[in-house]
Amino acid sequence: MPEHPTLHVLMILESQYPSPAGGGAEAQVRTLARGLRARGHRVTVLTPLGKLEHRRPIDRVDGVPVCRLRYPHVPLLGSFVLWLRLAGFLWSRRTNYDAWHVHIAHYMGGVASALGGWLRQPVILKVSGWWELEKGVLSDGASLSQRIAFRCMRRASAWQAISSRIATALANKGVPLQAIVAIPNAVDTTRFQRRHSAVTPVGRRFLFVGRLVPEKGLDTLLRAFATASSADPLATLQLVGSGALAEPLAILARSLGIEGRIEFSGHRDDVAGALHAADVGVLPSRIEGLSNTLLECMSSGMPVVATRISGNEDFVRPGDNGWLCEPGDQQGLAACLASAMLLPVAEFGAMGDRARRCVEQKAGLDVVLDQLLGLYRQVPVVAVATVPVHGEGG
Structure with missing residues:
Protein backbone atom coordinates (compact mmCIF):
# COMPACT_ATOMS: atom_id res chain seq x y z
CA MET A 1 0.00 0.00 0.00
CA VAL A 187 4.06 10.87 26.76
CA ASP A 188 7.38 10.23 25.04
CA THR A 189 8.44 7.14 26.99
CA THR A 190 11.91 7.20 25.44
CA ARG A 191 12.74 10.19 27.69
CA PHE A 192 12.33 8.17 30.86
CA GLN A 193 14.27 5.25 32.32
CA ARG A 194 13.34 2.58 34.84
CA ARG A 195 15.79 2.04 37.73
CA HIS A 196 15.06 -1.19 39.61
CA SER A 197 18.20 -0.80 41.73
CA ALA A 198 16.98 2.52 43.10
CA VAL A 199 14.19 0.88 45.12
CA THR A 200 15.27 0.20 48.70
CA PRO A 201 13.47 -1.50 51.63
CA VAL A 202 13.48 1.75 53.63
CA GLY A 203 13.98 5.43 52.93
CA ARG A 204 11.83 5.49 49.81
CA ARG A 205 11.67 8.76 47.95
CA PHE A 206 8.24 10.17 47.13
CA LEU A 207 7.92 12.83 44.44
CA PHE A 208 5.31 15.43 43.51
CA VAL A 209 5.78 17.55 40.37
CA GLY A 210 3.43 20.44 39.64
CA ARG A 211 2.30 23.89 40.64
CA LEU A 212 2.02 24.64 44.35
CA VAL A 213 -1.62 25.73 44.21
CA PRO A 214 -4.75 24.77 46.20
CA GLU A 215 -6.26 22.40 43.63
CA LYS A 216 -3.23 20.11 43.90
CA GLY A 217 -4.19 19.07 47.47
CA LEU A 218 -0.69 19.50 48.89
CA ASP A 219 -1.81 20.46 52.39
CA THR A 220 -3.59 17.10 52.59
CA LEU A 221 -0.47 15.40 51.25
CA LEU A 222 1.80 16.87 53.95
CA ARG A 223 -0.59 15.91 56.73
CA ALA A 224 -1.00 12.40 55.30
CA PHE A 225 2.77 12.02 54.92
CA ALA A 226 3.23 13.00 58.57
CA THR A 227 0.68 10.36 59.58
CA ALA A 228 2.26 7.66 57.42
CA SER A 229 5.84 8.48 58.35
CA SER A 230 5.94 5.97 61.20
CA ALA A 231 5.81 3.18 58.60
CA ASP A 232 9.19 4.33 57.30
CA PRO A 233 10.98 6.96 59.42
CA LEU A 234 13.53 7.45 56.63
CA ALA A 235 11.05 8.12 53.80
CA THR A 236 11.27 11.56 52.15
CA LEU A 237 9.00 13.69 50.00
CA GLN A 238 10.23 16.04 47.29
CA LEU A 239 8.00 18.81 45.91
CA VAL A 240 9.13 20.05 42.50
CA GLY A 241 7.38 23.20 41.35
CA SER A 242 6.61 26.75 42.34
CA GLY A 243 3.48 28.62 43.30
CA ALA A 244 1.66 30.75 45.83
CA LEU A 245 1.58 28.00 48.46
CA ALA A 246 5.35 27.48 48.71
CA GLU A 247 5.75 29.41 51.97
CA PRO A 248 2.47 28.23 53.61
CA LEU A 249 3.40 24.63 52.85
CA ALA A 250 6.88 25.11 54.34
CA ILE A 251 5.26 26.51 57.50
CA LEU A 252 2.86 23.54 57.60
CA ALA A 253 5.75 21.08 57.28
CA ARG A 254 7.48 22.71 60.24
CA SER A 255 4.32 22.60 62.33
CA LEU A 256 3.94 18.88 61.57
CA GLY A 257 7.55 18.21 62.54
CA ILE A 258 8.50 16.80 59.13
CA GLU A 259 10.44 19.73 57.67
CA GLY A 260 13.63 17.62 57.61
CA ARG A 261 11.95 15.07 55.37
CA ILE A 262 10.34 17.48 52.91
CA GLU A 263 12.39 18.99 50.10
CA PHE A 264 11.03 22.06 48.31
CA SER A 265 12.96 22.08 45.04
CA GLY A 266 11.16 24.90 43.24
CA HIS A 267 10.81 24.93 39.48
CA ARG A 268 13.14 22.56 37.64
CA ASP A 269 13.73 22.17 33.93
CA ASP A 270 15.23 18.69 34.37
CA VAL A 271 12.07 16.94 35.56
CA ALA A 272 13.29 13.69 34.03
CA GLY A 273 16.26 13.82 36.42
CA ALA A 274 13.98 14.23 39.43
CA LEU A 275 11.86 11.29 38.25
CA HIS A 276 14.96 9.18 37.77
CA ALA A 277 15.97 9.72 41.40
CA ALA A 278 12.54 8.99 42.94
CA ASP A 279 10.75 5.76 43.89
CA VAL A 280 7.05 6.71 44.11
CA GLY A 281 5.08 9.37 42.29
CA VAL A 282 2.38 11.24 44.23
CA LEU A 283 -0.54 13.14 42.73
CA PRO A 284 -3.01 14.23 45.46
CA SER A 285 -4.95 16.68 43.26
CA ARG A 286 -8.56 17.55 43.96
CA ILE A 287 -9.24 18.02 40.25
CA GLU A 288 -7.38 17.41 36.96
CA GLY A 289 -8.00 16.60 33.31
CA LEU A 290 -5.20 14.11 32.76
CA SER A 291 -1.93 14.98 34.45
CA ASN A 292 1.23 14.89 32.35
CA THR A 293 3.09 14.25 35.61
CA LEU A 294 1.08 11.08 36.21
CA LEU A 295 2.05 9.74 32.80
CA GLU A 296 5.70 10.72 33.25
CA CYS A 297 5.93 9.07 36.67
CA MET A 298 4.42 5.83 35.39
CA SER A 299 6.56 6.01 32.25
CA SER A 300 9.59 6.14 34.57
CA GLY A 301 8.54 2.80 36.02
CA MET A 302 7.23 4.26 39.25
CA PRO A 303 4.04 3.16 40.94
CA VAL A 304 1.87 6.16 41.77
CA VAL A 305 -0.19 7.21 44.79
CA ALA A 306 -3.03 9.29 43.36
CA THR A 307 -6.54 10.52 44.00
CA ARG A 308 -9.53 8.98 42.23
CA ILE A 309 -10.25 11.81 39.79
CA SER A 310 -10.37 12.40 36.03
CA GLY A 311 -7.42 10.81 34.26
CA ASN A 312 -5.88 9.15 37.31
CA GLU A 313 -8.56 6.47 37.47
CA ASP A 314 -8.01 5.61 33.79
CA PHE A 315 -4.38 4.64 34.39
CA VAL A 316 -3.84 3.76 38.05
CA ARG A 317 -5.09 0.29 38.97
CA PRO A 318 -5.04 -0.15 42.78
CA GLY A 319 -2.83 -3.00 43.87
CA ASP A 320 -1.55 -3.52 40.32
CA ASN A 321 0.44 -0.41 39.37
CA GLY A 322 -0.33 2.03 42.18
CA TRP A 323 -2.81 3.20 44.81
CA LEU A 324 -5.92 5.36 44.67
CA CYS A 325 -7.81 7.29 47.35
CA GLU A 326 -10.61 9.82 47.32
CA PRO A 327 -9.61 13.49 46.86
CA GLY A 328 -9.22 15.28 50.18
CA ASP A 329 -9.22 12.00 52.14
CA GLN A 330 -6.26 12.49 54.47
CA GLN A 331 -6.53 9.11 56.17
CA GLY A 332 -7.01 7.30 52.89
CA LEU A 333 -3.99 9.04 51.41
CA ALA A 334 -1.93 8.23 54.50
CA ALA A 335 -2.86 4.55 54.15
CA CYS A 336 -1.78 4.54 50.51
CA LEU A 337 1.53 6.20 51.37
CA ALA A 338 2.15 3.69 54.17
CA SER A 339 1.41 0.80 51.79
CA ALA A 340 3.96 2.20 49.34
CA MET A 341 6.51 2.51 52.15
CA LEU A 342 6.02 -1.09 53.29
CA LEU A 343 5.71 -2.88 49.94
CA PRO A 344 8.48 -5.51 49.50
CA VAL A 345 11.15 -4.58 46.98
CA ALA A 346 10.34 -7.40 44.52
CA GLU A 347 6.64 -6.50 44.42
CA PHE A 348 7.55 -2.84 44.17
CA GLY A 349 9.64 -3.42 41.06
CA ALA A 350 6.93 -5.51 39.40
CA MET A 351 4.36 -2.82 40.15
CA GLY A 352 6.58 -0.19 38.54
CA ASP A 353 7.03 -2.34 35.43
CA ARG A 354 3.27 -2.67 35.08
CA ALA A 355 2.89 1.08 35.45
CA ARG A 356 5.26 1.71 32.56
CA ARG A 357 3.61 -0.92 30.33
CA CYS A 358 0.19 0.61 30.99
CA VAL A 359 1.35 4.02 29.81
CA GLU A 360 3.23 2.63 26.81
CA GLN A 361 0.11 0.80 25.63
CA LYS A 362 -2.43 3.58 26.25
CA ALA A 363 -0.58 6.90 26.07
CA GLY A 364 2.76 6.25 24.39
Whole structure:
Protein backbone atom coordinates (compact mmCIF):
# COMPACT_ATOMS: atom_id res chain seq x y z
CA MET A 1 0.00 0.00 0.00
CA PRO A 2 1.28 3.55 -0.68
CA GLU A 3 2.31 5.52 2.33
CA HIS A 4 0.07 8.31 3.56
CA PRO A 5 1.18 11.77 2.39
CA THR A 6 2.74 14.11 4.89
CA LEU A 7 0.47 16.56 6.63
CA HIS A 8 0.70 20.16 7.79
CA VAL A 9 -1.11 20.56 11.11
CA LEU A 10 -2.00 23.86 12.76
CA MET A 11 -1.95 23.67 16.56
CA ILE A 12 -4.13 26.43 18.07
CA LEU A 13 -3.41 27.26 21.69
CA GLU A 14 -5.13 29.96 23.76
CA SER A 15 -2.15 30.61 26.04
CA GLN A 16 1.54 31.48 25.89
CA TYR A 17 3.81 29.11 24.02
CA PRO A 18 6.12 27.91 25.27
CA SER A 19 4.70 28.50 28.73
CA PRO A 20 7.08 29.95 31.34
CA ALA A 21 5.08 28.12 34.00
CA GLY A 22 5.18 24.77 32.20
CA GLY A 23 1.44 24.36 31.62
CA GLY A 24 0.03 20.98 30.67
CA ALA A 25 -1.64 22.00 27.39
CA GLU A 26 1.52 23.78 26.27
CA ALA A 27 3.66 20.76 27.16
CA GLN A 28 1.36 18.53 25.12
CA VAL A 29 1.62 20.78 22.06
CA ARG A 30 5.39 20.60 22.31
CA THR A 31 5.39 16.79 22.71
CA LEU A 32 3.03 16.27 19.77
CA ALA A 33 4.88 18.76 17.55
CA ARG A 34 8.17 16.98 18.15
CA GLY A 35 6.59 13.60 17.47
CA LEU A 36 4.90 14.72 14.26
CA ARG A 37 8.07 16.34 12.96
CA ALA A 38 10.01 13.14 13.71
CA ARG A 39 7.56 11.36 11.40
CA GLY A 40 8.14 13.89 8.64
CA HIS A 41 5.00 15.99 9.12
CA ARG A 42 4.88 19.78 9.38
CA VAL A 43 3.47 21.67 12.36
CA THR A 44 2.70 25.33 12.98
CA VAL A 45 1.61 26.71 16.37
CA LEU A 46 -0.81 29.65 16.56
CA THR A 47 -1.22 31.51 19.86
CA PRO A 48 -2.01 35.01 21.20
CA LEU A 49 0.83 37.38 22.02
CA GLY A 50 0.58 37.89 25.79
CA LYS A 51 0.52 41.32 27.40
CA LEU A 52 3.86 40.91 29.17
CA GLU A 53 5.28 38.50 26.61
CA HIS A 54 8.48 39.89 25.10
CA ARG A 55 8.54 37.54 22.14
CA ARG A 56 8.45 38.00 18.39
CA PRO A 57 5.13 37.63 16.55
CA ILE A 58 6.77 35.05 14.29
CA ASP A 59 9.24 32.70 15.90
CA ARG A 60 10.47 29.11 16.00
CA VAL A 61 10.48 26.67 18.93
CA ASP A 62 12.22 23.33 18.40
CA GLY A 63 12.22 24.18 14.69
CA VAL A 64 8.41 24.62 14.70
CA PRO A 65 7.04 27.94 13.39
CA VAL A 66 5.09 29.84 16.08
CA CYS A 67 2.73 32.63 15.02
CA ARG A 68 1.58 34.98 17.78
CA LEU A 69 -1.43 37.19 17.18
CA ARG A 70 -1.16 40.79 18.36
CA TYR A 71 -4.24 42.38 19.94
CA PRO A 72 -4.95 45.26 22.33
CA HIS A 73 -5.00 44.11 25.95
CA VAL A 74 -8.19 45.98 26.74
CA PRO A 75 -11.28 44.26 28.24
CA LEU A 76 -13.89 43.23 25.64
CA LEU A 77 -12.26 45.16 22.77
CA GLY A 78 -9.11 43.05 22.99
CA SER A 79 -11.07 39.79 22.84
CA PHE A 80 -13.02 40.85 19.75
CA VAL A 81 -9.86 41.98 17.98
CA LEU A 82 -8.16 38.67 18.83
CA TRP A 83 -11.10 36.68 17.46
CA LEU A 84 -11.16 38.74 14.28
CA ARG A 85 -7.42 38.36 13.81
CA LEU A 86 -7.74 34.61 14.37
CA ALA A 87 -10.54 34.37 11.79
CA GLY A 88 -8.48 36.44 9.36
CA PHE A 89 -5.43 34.22 9.85
CA LEU A 90 -7.44 31.03 9.32
CA TRP A 91 -9.28 32.39 6.28
CA SER A 92 -6.20 33.75 4.55
CA ARG A 93 -4.36 30.45 5.08
CA ARG A 94 -7.35 28.15 4.57
CA THR A 95 -5.48 25.99 2.06
CA ASN A 96 -2.20 25.85 4.02
CA TYR A 97 -3.14 23.25 6.62
CA ASP A 98 -4.63 19.77 6.49
CA ALA A 99 -6.16 20.01 9.97
CA TRP A 100 -6.62 22.46 12.82
CA HIS A 101 -6.03 20.99 16.29
CA VAL A 102 -7.40 23.26 19.04
CA HIS A 103 -5.81 22.44 22.41
CA ILE A 104 -8.04 24.39 24.80
CA ALA A 105 -11.82 24.43 24.31
CA HIS A 106 -12.37 28.15 24.76
CA TYR A 107 -13.29 31.15 22.60
CA MET A 108 -10.55 30.60 20.02
CA GLY A 109 -11.85 27.07 19.69
CA GLY A 110 -15.31 28.43 18.98
CA VAL A 111 -14.00 30.69 16.20
CA ALA A 112 -11.95 27.88 14.66
CA SER A 113 -14.83 25.39 14.84
CA ALA A 114 -17.33 27.77 13.23
CA LEU A 115 -14.98 28.70 10.39
CA GLY A 116 -13.73 25.15 9.96
CA GLY A 117 -17.26 23.81 9.69
CA TRP A 118 -18.02 26.31 6.95
CA LEU A 119 -14.79 25.53 5.07
CA ARG A 120 -15.15 21.76 5.62
CA GLN A 121 -11.79 21.82 7.36
CA PRO A 122 -11.02 19.07 9.92
CA VAL A 123 -11.12 20.70 13.36
CA ILE A 124 -10.15 18.58 16.37
CA LEU A 125 -11.22 20.23 19.60
CA LYS A 126 -9.42 19.04 22.72
CA VAL A 127 -10.86 19.47 26.21
CA SER A 128 -7.70 19.80 28.27
CA GLY A 129 -9.01 19.73 31.81
CA TRP A 130 -11.29 20.74 34.59
CA TRP A 131 -11.23 24.49 33.88
CA GLU A 132 -13.19 24.24 30.63
CA LEU A 133 -15.84 22.09 32.32
CA GLU A 134 -16.08 23.95 35.63
CA LYS A 135 -15.29 27.57 34.78
CA GLY A 136 -15.19 27.94 31.01
CA VAL A 137 -17.32 27.48 27.93
CA LEU A 138 -18.57 24.04 28.99
CA SER A 139 -19.55 24.96 32.54
CA ASP A 140 -23.13 24.85 33.83
CA GLY A 141 -22.94 28.54 34.69
CA ALA A 142 -21.61 29.61 31.29
CA SER A 143 -22.21 33.22 30.28
CA LEU A 144 -24.07 34.19 27.11
CA SER A 145 -20.82 34.60 25.17
CA GLN A 146 -19.60 31.23 26.43
CA ARG A 147 -22.85 29.56 25.36
CA ILE A 148 -22.49 31.09 21.90
CA ALA A 149 -18.91 29.78 21.73
CA PHE A 150 -20.13 26.30 22.68
CA ARG A 151 -22.72 26.39 19.88
CA CYS A 152 -19.93 27.26 17.48
CA MET A 153 -17.85 24.39 18.83
CA ARG A 154 -20.61 21.96 17.91
CA ARG A 155 -19.34 22.32 14.34
CA ALA A 156 -15.97 20.74 15.18
CA SER A 157 -15.34 17.49 13.34
CA ALA A 158 -14.16 15.71 16.51
CA TRP A 159 -13.85 16.28 20.25
CA GLN A 160 -10.75 14.82 21.88
CA ALA A 161 -11.58 13.60 25.39
CA ILE A 162 -8.38 12.95 27.36
CA SER A 163 -10.18 10.99 30.10
CA SER A 164 -13.29 8.86 30.50
CA ARG A 165 -14.82 11.43 32.85
CA ILE A 166 -14.35 14.18 30.28
CA ALA A 167 -15.94 11.97 27.62
CA THR A 168 -18.95 11.43 29.87
CA ALA A 169 -19.18 15.15 30.64
CA LEU A 170 -19.15 16.00 26.94
CA ALA A 171 -21.92 13.49 26.25
CA ASN A 172 -23.96 14.98 29.07
CA LYS A 173 -23.48 18.41 27.47
CA GLY A 174 -25.12 17.12 24.32
CA VAL A 175 -22.03 16.55 22.19
CA PRO A 176 -22.88 13.68 19.78
CA LEU A 177 -21.29 10.41 20.84
CA GLN A 178 -19.89 9.80 17.37
CA ALA A 179 -17.93 13.06 17.64
CA ILE A 180 -16.28 12.17 20.97
CA VAL A 181 -13.00 10.30 20.64
CA ALA A 182 -11.09 9.04 23.66
CA ILE A 183 -7.44 9.97 23.10
CA PRO A 184 -5.33 10.67 26.20
CA ASN A 185 -2.40 13.01 26.55
CA ALA A 186 0.78 11.61 25.06
CA VAL A 187 4.06 10.87 26.76
CA ASP A 188 7.38 10.23 25.04
CA THR A 189 8.44 7.14 26.99
CA THR A 190 11.91 7.20 25.44
CA ARG A 191 12.74 10.19 27.69
CA PHE A 192 12.33 8.17 30.86
CA GLN A 193 14.27 5.25 32.32
CA ARG A 194 13.34 2.58 34.84
CA ARG A 195 15.79 2.04 37.73
CA HIS A 196 15.06 -1.19 39.61
CA SER A 197 18.20 -0.80 41.73
CA ALA A 198 16.98 2.52 43.10
CA VAL A 199 14.19 0.88 45.12
CA THR A 200 15.27 0.20 48.70
CA PRO A 201 13.47 -1.50 51.63
CA VAL A 202 13.48 1.75 53.63
CA GLY A 203 13.98 5.43 52.93
CA ARG A 204 11.83 5.49 49.81
CA ARG A 205 11.67 8.76 47.95
CA PHE A 206 8.24 10.17 47.13
CA LEU A 207 7.92 12.83 44.44
CA PHE A 208 5.31 15.43 43.51
CA VAL A 209 5.78 17.55 40.37
CA GLY A 210 3.43 20.44 39.64
CA ARG A 211 2.30 23.89 40.64
CA LEU A 212 2.02 24.64 44.35
CA VAL A 213 -1.62 25.73 44.21
CA PRO A 214 -4.75 24.77 46.20
CA GLU A 215 -6.26 22.40 43.63
CA LYS A 216 -3.23 20.11 43.90
CA GLY A 217 -4.19 19.07 47.47
CA LEU A 218 -0.69 19.50 48.89
CA ASP A 219 -1.81 20.46 52.39
CA THR A 220 -3.59 17.10 52.59
CA LEU A 221 -0.47 15.40 51.25
CA LEU A 222 1.80 16.87 53.95
CA ARG A 223 -0.59 15.91 56.73
CA ALA A 224 -1.00 12.40 55.30
CA PHE A 225 2.77 12.02 54.92
CA ALA A 226 3.23 13.00 58.57
CA THR A 227 0.68 10.36 59.58
CA ALA A 228 2.26 7.66 57.42
CA SER A 229 5.84 8.48 58.35
CA SER A 230 5.94 5.97 61.20
CA ALA A 231 5.81 3.18 58.60
CA ASP A 232 9.19 4.33 57.30
CA PRO A 233 10.98 6.96 59.42
CA LEU A 234 13.53 7.45 56.63
CA ALA A 235 11.05 8.12 53.80
CA THR A 236 11.27 11.56 52.15
CA LEU A 237 9.00 13.69 50.00
CA GLN A 238 10.23 16.04 47.29
CA LEU A 239 8.00 18.81 45.91
CA VAL A 240 9.13 20.05 42.50
CA GLY A 241 7.38 23.20 41.35
CA SER A 242 6.61 26.75 42.34
CA GLY A 243 3.48 28.62 43.30
CA ALA A 244 1.66 30.75 45.83
CA LEU A 245 1.58 28.00 48.46
CA ALA A 246 5.35 27.48 48.71
CA GLU A 247 5.75 29.41 51.97
CA PRO A 248 2.47 28.23 53.61
CA LEU A 249 3.40 24.63 52.85
CA ALA A 250 6.88 25.11 54.34
CA ILE A 251 5.26 26.51 57.50
CA LEU A 252 2.86 23.54 57.60
CA ALA A 253 5.75 21.08 57.28
CA ARG A 254 7.48 22.71 60.24
CA SER A 255 4.32 22.60 62.33
CA LEU A 256 3.94 18.88 61.57
CA GLY A 257 7.55 18.21 62.54
CA ILE A 258 8.50 16.80 59.13
CA GLU A 259 10.44 19.73 57.67
CA GLY A 260 13.63 17.62 57.61
CA ARG A 261 11.95 15.07 55.37
CA ILE A 262 10.34 17.48 52.91
CA GLU A 263 12.39 18.99 50.10
CA PHE A 264 11.03 22.06 48.31
CA SER A 265 12.96 22.08 45.04
CA GLY A 266 11.16 24.90 43.24
CA HIS A 267 10.81 24.93 39.48
CA ARG A 268 13.14 22.56 37.64
CA ASP A 269 13.73 22.17 33.93
CA ASP A 270 15.23 18.69 34.37
CA VAL A 271 12.07 16.94 35.56
CA ALA A 272 13.29 13.69 34.03
CA GLY A 273 16.26 13.82 36.42
CA ALA A 274 13.98 14.23 39.43
CA LEU A 275 11.86 11.29 38.25
CA HIS A 276 14.96 9.18 37.77
CA ALA A 277 15.97 9.72 41.40
CA ALA A 278 12.54 8.99 42.94
CA ASP A 279 10.75 5.76 43.89
CA VAL A 280 7.05 6.71 44.11
CA GLY A 281 5.08 9.37 42.29
CA VAL A 282 2.38 11.24 44.23
CA LEU A 283 -0.54 13.14 42.73
CA PRO A 284 -3.01 14.23 45.46
CA SER A 285 -4.95 16.68 43.26
CA ARG A 286 -8.56 17.55 43.96
CA ILE A 287 -9.24 18.02 40.25
CA GLU A 288 -7.38 17.41 36.96
CA GLY A 289 -8.00 16.60 33.31
CA LEU A 290 -5.20 14.11 32.76
CA SER A 291 -1.93 14.98 34.45
CA ASN A 292 1.23 14.89 32.35
CA THR A 293 3.09 14.25 35.61
CA LEU A 294 1.08 11.08 36.21
CA LEU A 295 2.05 9.74 32.80
CA GLU A 296 5.70 10.72 33.25
CA CYS A 297 5.93 9.07 36.67
CA MET A 298 4.42 5.83 35.39
CA SER A 299 6.56 6.01 32.25
CA SER A 300 9.59 6.14 34.57
CA GLY A 301 8.54 2.80 36.02
CA MET A 302 7.23 4.26 39.25
CA PRO A 303 4.04 3.16 40.94
CA VAL A 304 1.87 6.16 41.77
CA VAL A 305 -0.19 7.21 44.79
CA ALA A 306 -3.03 9.29 43.36
CA THR A 307 -6.54 10.52 44.00
CA ARG A 308 -9.53 8.98 42.23
CA ILE A 309 -10.25 11.81 39.79
CA SER A 310 -10.37 12.40 36.03
CA GLY A 311 -7.42 10.81 34.26
CA ASN A 312 -5.88 9.15 37.31
CA GLU A 313 -8.56 6.47 37.47
CA ASP A 314 -8.01 5.61 33.79
CA PHE A 315 -4.38 4.64 34.39
CA VAL A 316 -3.84 3.76 38.05
CA ARG A 317 -5.09 0.29 38.97
CA PRO A 318 -5.04 -0.15 42.78
CA GLY A 319 -2.83 -3.00 43.87
CA ASP A 320 -1.55 -3.52 40.32
CA ASN A 321 0.44 -0.41 39.37
CA GLY A 322 -0.33 2.03 42.18
CA TRP A 323 -2.81 3.20 44.81
CA LEU A 324 -5.92 5.36 44.67
CA CYS A 325 -7.81 7.29 47.35
CA GLU A 326 -10.61 9.82 47.32
CA PRO A 327 -9.61 13.49 46.86
CA GLY A 328 -9.22 15.28 50.18
CA ASP A 329 -9.22 12.00 52.14
CA GLN A 330 -6.26 12.49 54.47
CA GLN A 331 -6.53 9.11 56.17
CA GLY A 332 -7.01 7.30 52.89
CA LEU A 333 -3.99 9.04 51.41
CA ALA A 334 -1.93 8.23 54.50
CA ALA A 335 -2.86 4.55 54.15
CA CYS A 336 -1.78 4.54 50.51
CA LEU A 337 1.53 6.20 51.37
CA ALA A 338 2.15 3.69 54.17
CA SER A 339 1.41 0.80 51.79
CA ALA A 340 3.96 2.20 49.34
CA MET A 341 6.51 2.51 52.15
CA LEU A 342 6.02 -1.09 53.29
CA LEU A 343 5.71 -2.88 49.94
CA PRO A 344 8.48 -5.51 49.50
CA VAL A 345 11.15 -4.58 46.98
CA ALA A 346 10.34 -7.40 44.52
CA GLU A 347 6.64 -6.50 44.42
CA PHE A 348 7.55 -2.84 44.17
CA GLY A 349 9.64 -3.42 41.06
CA ALA A 350 6.93 -5.51 39.40
CA MET A 351 4.36 -2.82 40.15
CA GLY A 352 6.58 -0.19 38.54
CA ASP A 353 7.03 -2.34 35.43
CA ARG A 354 3.27 -2.67 35.08
CA ALA A 355 2.89 1.08 35.45
CA ARG A 356 5.26 1.71 32.56
CA ARG A 357 3.61 -0.92 30.33
CA CYS A 358 0.19 0.61 30.99
CA VAL A 359 1.35 4.02 29.81
CA GLU A 360 3.23 2.63 26.81
CA GLN A 361 0.11 0.80 25.63
CA LYS A 362 -2.43 3.58 26.25
CA ALA A 363 -0.58 6.90 26.07
CA GLY A 364 2.76 6.25 24.39
CA LEU A 365 3.57 8.98 21.87
CA ASP A 366 3.35 6.69 18.83
CA VAL A 367 0.02 5.26 20.00
CA VAL A 368 -1.50 8.73 20.42
CA LEU A 369 -0.03 10.05 17.17
CA ASP A 370 -1.52 7.15 15.21
CA GLN A 371 -4.98 8.04 16.52
CA LEU A 372 -4.58 11.77 15.94
CA LEU A 373 -3.29 11.29 12.41
CA GLY A 374 -6.47 9.35 11.69
CA LEU A 375 -8.51 12.34 12.85
CA TYR A 376 -6.39 14.78 10.87
CA ARG A 377 -6.98 12.69 7.74
CA GLN A 378 -10.69 12.34 8.62
CA VAL A 379 -10.33 8.57 8.90
CA PRO A 380 -12.92 7.10 11.33
CA VAL A 381 -11.36 6.47 14.74
CA VAL A 382 -12.98 4.34 17.44
CA ALA A 383 -15.32 6.77 19.17
CA VAL A 384 -16.74 6.71 22.67
CA ALA A 385 -19.84 4.63 21.96
CA THR A 386 -20.78 3.64 25.50
CA VAL A 387 -20.43 6.89 27.43
CA PRO A 388 -23.04 7.03 30.23
CA VAL A 389 -25.27 10.08 29.99
CA HIS A 390 -27.84 11.51 32.35
CA GLY A 391 -29.52 8.67 34.19
CA GLU A 392 -27.34 5.95 32.70
CA GLY A 393 -24.75 4.21 34.79
CA GLY A 394 -22.33 5.89 37.17
